[in-house]
Amino acid sequence: MDDDDNETAFFATPSIELQGAIEAYLKAGGVIHHISIGVSGAGSDPWKHEGEVEDIETTRARKVEHLKELIAKGAGISALQYSLRMNKRELRRMAVEQNVKIPYSRPIPGSPPARHPRRAPLEKVVDDEIAGTIMHLGQLGHSPMEIAQALSIRVRQVWIIAKEYKFTLITPTENE
Numbered sequence: 001m002d003d004d005d006n007e008t009a010f011f012a013t014p015s016i017e018l019q020g021a022i023e024a025y026l027k028a029g030g031v032i033h034h035i036s037i038g039v040s041g042a043g044s045d046p047w048k049h050e051g052e053v054e055d056i057e058t059t060r061a062r063k064v065e066h067l068k069e070l071i072a073k074g075a076g077i078s079a080l081q082y083s084l085r086m087n088k089r090e091l092r093r094m095a096v097e098q099n100v101k102i103p104y105s106r107p108i109p110g111s112p113p114a115r116h117p118r119r120a121p122l123e124k125v126v127d128d129e130i131a132g133t134i135m136h137l138g139q140l141g142h143s144p145m146e147i148a149q150a151l152s153i154r155v156r157q158v159w160i161i162a163k164e165y166k167f168t169l170i171t172p173t174e175n176e
Contacts (some may be wrong), residue, residue: 064098067091071100131165134158138169 026032063084070080080091080102095102130151137147144162147169148155162169 064094066093068100070096071095071102074103076104130159132172134161134169135165135167138162139168141170143171144169 010118016173022032039170044150063086067080070083077088077091079085082087084091086094131155134147137150138144142150144155144158148158151158160167
């Protein structure tokens with residue numbers, strides 16, 4: 001006998017204990033759904049009972065009520081997406097149909113300031129003397145990092161000045 005025949009024989013003849021359990025289950029009102037081998041049961045859910053079937057309108061009504069509750073609490077679009085399991089377009093469409101406005105995120109009053117304050121924007125006006133110094137140090141073989149440290153400016157400013165004055169700087173990989 002093949003292994004397949006052994007499996008079929010094993011499943012075809014359940015033990016006496018299993019047969020008793022199956023009969024008790026059926027007497028208590030249980031239902032056993034038989035699915036043929038090789039056939040997918042994706043079309044129907046055997047665990048869902050007839051009374052539990054929820055139609056589209058009921059689901060939509062439940063989501064509309066939940067949407068209104070969450071919006072009343074101040075939930076934003078991301079929280080609504082997560083709670084209702086819907087995309088932004090569907091949420092906005094449902095909100096427009098129900099004449100409800102989805103609030104945008106607002107800062108919490110009394111919240112701590114940002115950890116990293118924004119830096120001042122890079123200065124557009126460049127002194128010719130600084131540009132000349134950068135060009136001179138660059139020709140001597142100093143890296144942009146060394147030039148920035150020597151002039152007490154940021155490396156990004158060194159690169160911008162080099163670009164504006166149309167000269168190239170030697171990068172560390174070119175030195176090697």
